[in-house]
Amino acid sequence: xxxxxxxxxxxxxxxxxxxxxxxxxxxxxxxxxxxxxxxxxxxxxxxxxxxxxxxxxxxxxxxxxxxxxxxxxxxxxxxxxxxxxxxxxxxxxxxxxxxxxxxxxxxxxxxxxxxxxxxxxxxxxxxxxxxxxxx
Amino acid sequence: xxxxxxxxxxxxxxxxxxxxxxxxxxxxxxxxxxxxxxxxxxxxxxxxxxxxxxxxxxxxxxxxxxxxxxxxxxxxxxxxxxxxxxxxxxxxxxxxxxxxxxxxxxxxxxxxxxxxxxxxxxxxxxxxxxxxxxxxxxxxxxxxxxxxxxxxxxxxxxxxxxxxxxxxxxxxxxxxxxxxxxxxxxxxxxxxxxxxxxxxxxxxxxxxxxxxxxxxxxxxxxxxxxxxxxxxxxxxxxxxxxxxxxxxxxxxxxxxxxxxxxxxxxxxxxxxxxxxxxxxxxxxxxxxxxxxxxxxxxxxxxxxxxxxxxxxxxxxxxxxxxxxxxxxxxxxxxxxxxxxxxxxxxxxxxxxxxxxxxxxxxxxxxxxxxxxxxxxxxxxxxxxxxxxxxxxxxxxxxxxxxxxxxxxxxxxxxxxxxxxxxxxxxxxxxxxxxxxxxxxxxxxxxxxxxxxxxxxxxxxxxxxxxxxxxxxxxxxxxxxxxxxxxxxxxxxxxxxxxxxxxxxxxxxxxxxxxxxxxxxxxxxxxxxxxxxxxxxxxxxxxxxxxxxxxxxxxxxxxxxxxxx
Numbered sequence: 195x196x197x198x199x200x201x202x203x204x205x206x207x208x209x210x211x212x213x214x215x216x217x218x219x220x221x222x223x224x225x226x227x228x229x230x231x232x233x234x235x236x237x238x239x240x241x242x243x244x245x246x247x248x249x250x251x252x253x254x255x256x257x258x259x260x261x262x263x264x265x266x267x268x269x270x271x272x273x274x275x276x277x278x279x280x281x282x283x284x285x286x287x288x289x290x291x292x293x294x295x296x297x298x299x300x301x302x303x304x305x306x307x308x309x310x311x312x313x314x315x316x317x318x319x320x321x322x323x324x325x326x327x328x329x
Numbered sequence: 330x331x332x333x334x335x336x337x338x339x340x341x342x343x344x345x346x347x348x349x350x351x352x353x354x355x356x357x358x359x360x361x362x363x364x365x366x367x368x369x370x371x372x373x374x375x376x377x378x379x380x381x382x383x384x385x386x387x388x389x390x391x392x393x394x395x396x397x398x399x400x401x402x403x404x405x406x407x408x409x410x411x412x413x414x415x416x417x418x419x420x421x422x423x424x425x426x427x428x429x430x431x432x433x434x435x436x437x438x439x440x441x442x443x444x445x446x447x448x449x450x451x452x453x454x455x456x457x458x459x460x461x462x463x464x465x466x467x468x469x470x471x472x473x474x475x476x477x478x479x480x481x482x483x484x485x486x487x488x489x490x491x492x493x494x495x496x497x498x499x500x501x502x503x504x505x506x507x508x509x510x511x512x513x514x515x516x517x518x519x520x521x522x523x524x525x526x527x528x529x530x531x532x533x534x535x536x537x538x539x540x541x542x543x544x545x546x547x548x549x550x551x552x553x554x555x556x557x558x559x560x561x562x563x564x565x566x567x568x569x570x571x572x573x574x575x576x577x578x579x580x581x582x583x584x585x586x587x588x589x590x591x592x593x594x595x596x597x598x599x600x601x602x603x604x605x606x607x608x609x610x611x612x613x614x615x616x617x618x619x620x621x622x623x624x625x626x627x628x629x630x631x632x633x634x635x636x637x638x639x640x641x642x643x644x645x646x647x648x649x650x651x652x653x654x655x656x657x658x659x660x661x662x663x664x665x666x667x668x669x670x671x672x673x674x675x676x677x678x679x680x681x682x683x684x685x686x687x688x689x690x691x692x693x694x695x696x697x698x699x700x701x702x703x704x705x706x707x708x709x710x711x712x713x714x715x716x717x718x719x720x721x722x723x724x725x726x727x728x729x730x731x732x733x734x735x736x737x738x739x740x741x742x743x744x745x746x747x748x749x750x751x752x753x754x755x756x757x758x759x760x761x762x763x764x765x766x767x768x769x770x771x772x773x774x775x776x777x778x779x780x781x782x783x784x785x786x787x788x789x790x791x792x793x794x795x796x797x798x799x800x801x802x803x804x805x806x807x808x809x810x811x812x813x814x815x816x817x818x819x820x821x822x823x824x825x826x827x828x829x830x831x832x833x834x835x836x837x838x839x840x841x842x843x844x845x846x847x848x849x850x851x852x853x854x855x856x857x858x859x860x861x862x863x864x865x866x867x868x869x870x871x872x873x874x875x876x877x878x879x880x881x882x883x884x885x886x887x888x889x890x891x892x893x
Contacts, residue, residue, distance in 0.1 A: 202412075212465065213465060217345065248339065
């Protein structure tokens, strides 16, 4: 993959994953994450992580599926920033069962880790894009 | 509460905005350019702001540009499509800006996410286009940005002093939108095309609105190309050097030179010959030209405003106007000025504006000063402000004069078919003010306003209904029904006069004389035609005397004509 194509791929990751991985959930105040988790936060988390994007046929695409789609063919080892994104995506994927089950207690327990993973994905993709853009 | 249109192929923004900004109304989102255009066409006046996404994962046929062949020819089709999708919002923005230059739009991306640095610079430089401060959208910061833009918009449309200036605009949404559009166009470097029927204010706008807002320090120079003989037009526009042709006894600067650094207004641009169209095209392309007979190149830094009441696009089709010049004139942003009869919602504003203008004409100004002195009004150093309306101001105010129209007169003026638009309107108002003031000033002791009972209010000047109907009637009724439409026409020759009143009187003289001839000198018939009163021949005679028509001369002329 050439540099231009790689830059475009990172831009796509930043848009499809970075932008939408915390689209709704990042807007709730800290106390909304306290147990018991509010319905609105739960809905937002499900949307952001289980339906981060939608495929052409309308089916939801989870955050880890978006990551896989856009990073699967990238050369290994990944750039440092992308390696940290990969770890954060794995952390999010680990709570998939709780999310699908709407397990409020478990999700509330994991709230700091979820938010941290979301922040990492956003920050690292932004940093990588800036590094590539500014040479 | 604002009304916001979201242009996005998904519901992400809509969901976010509805949840975190419930105070605003969000229209049904437009999924592509076509839908956005259709929505704005229907609801432009209702839309305060547009949120525009950049990435559109939409079918190929919905993507701009419509014709992608050239793009496909450059490389891999799938990759081209992917790029088009990821930058589609910018193409939508460009296309919408052609029709809505002043519609506030937030492009939902940050500077870092724009595909090219050039895009970021361009978007940052554009008025009414905003980028996100942070590409990772946060509802709170978006809300702050929206509220800031809307507050600025409100301030700009309702709070700024210049928005309240009466000028020409009125208060209807359509005209305020036109005003904002022209404000944007005035600041830009591109030419402006103003279209509209005669008398709709094209030159007024160029001189009093566009030029002052252009930020240019040079002069405003206006040229009516319909009044310049074809063979002199080149010299008039580009200047001429001594000896360039027989009769060019001295070098003379052209209007391009006089307008250098300022604004050049070319009225009736359709009258420009094809040859001069090419020369003007070079000015627009290269910013340079040669005076007639000169090899020395001159630089022209002008803001060009052109006006026409012809259809330039049709002239291009007919081969009468160069297409390349037409395209250079920025036709996508051409503005069309409505006629007065289409602006009844703004009638009061326009009445106030034009009464103010005609009251400041030298003759009327003197009459007003004399009136104010007679009535003990507070005339200071300047001019007394003038207002007009169909109702009486609640309180007397010796620091202004209010012209009071009878409601029927107000309606008559408002509903009149102003074929000559604002020019005709201003002329009639000038006459109204003059005749009313002359009557009051010269016969101050005999003032008995009919039925209005406002004689005791020195600050109120009633305009008699009859004065209004007298002035409008000739325009209605001077007819032989030549066209079988209940009216017919009298041709009059209009020449510049020292005041509008002088021009108006000259016109009146012509039609009264024509009517005199047509009725065989029968003043009773003229009175029936003009006033609906066959017994009012004496009034006609007085009027003719008043404006300098000598009946004896007309009778002699008729006799000579009969004898010839």
